[in-house]
Structures are given as C-alpha cells and as structure tokens.
Amino acid sequence: MANPALQDVVAALRKFAQSAADLHALQEFTVTLIDERLPHYNWTGFYMLDPNDPGTLVLGPFRGAPTEHLRIPVTEGICGAAVAQGAALVVDDVLSDPRYLACSLETRSEIVVPIRVNGQIAGEIDIDSHERAAFGPDDRLFLEECSQIIGQFIAAHA
Ligand code: SME
16 A cells, blocks of 8 residues: 555554444544545445345445435445455446446445455445546555454454
C-alpha cells in the first residue's frame, strides 16, 4: 500500500481493535475513521449475514447517505455477488452493472470485501464512490486488511 493515508487507517484500526468493547464499537470506529480520512470513499458501511437467516445481509454501522437497502438477499446486488464470489468485488461503473442496487444517485463505483471468521464469510465492508473507477489495487489491499482485523476480532470475542 503506497498511500500513507491507507496505512494510517490500518494502524489506527489495529490499535483500536486491541481494546474495543465489542464488534459494534469497532465497526463504528472503522466507518468514522474511513469517512474522515478518505475523501473519495463517499459511503462506507457494513453488511453482516443475519445469524437467524444466513441468506440475508443486514445493514450495520455506516457513514454516508441513508440507504433503503437495510436487508439484501445474498442472491442480489453487488453485495450479494461478493458473498457468492467469496472475494473482493470491484465495480468500476455501477450504472453498467445489472446487479447493482442503487443507494445514492451519485454513486459511480463500488468495492465490496468479504469479512471471514475462521474461514467462513460473516459479512462484508461496502464502499461507494462518486468517482468512476475510484478503487484500485491499493484500496482492495487496504480493505482486505480492515476485513481481516475485524474477522479476527469477531473470532476472538465470539
Ligand atoms: N450497491 C449495493 C447496495 C448497498 S448500497 O450501495 C449502500 C449493491 O448493489 O448490493
């Protein structure tokens, strides 16, 4: 990761995770920090699989415009496709992707990165940008590190 802003966020997140009270606090810290430090990340949020209905993602802490997508079946959206694929999914132009579920009319690109707990997907981090093709390899590596920190926190506190 060449971008020092990304490295700084990972370092702060790693430190916070050592003493976070619970998952909610860690997720709130993550979305707040990303929203403050990374201006081209215009919507940042968590979708976690519903433990009572593992076929559905449930909106968790987020920063950015309110979304009507509070629950997303894993068969729908870029969010669902990332679970099905089991790996980070980058969409450079959401308007030309038929899977896309619109949150804000301003969104042009999106990245979704699964969170794994002991190998199993437990949820994901979802980021939207108003810029087309805003997310490159550094963003992916950065968000994979964030996901790993959160996955390890869940595993350690379950
Ligand atoms: N765009 C997502 C839906 C979530 S909103 O972006 C917050 C999707 O296509 O799954």
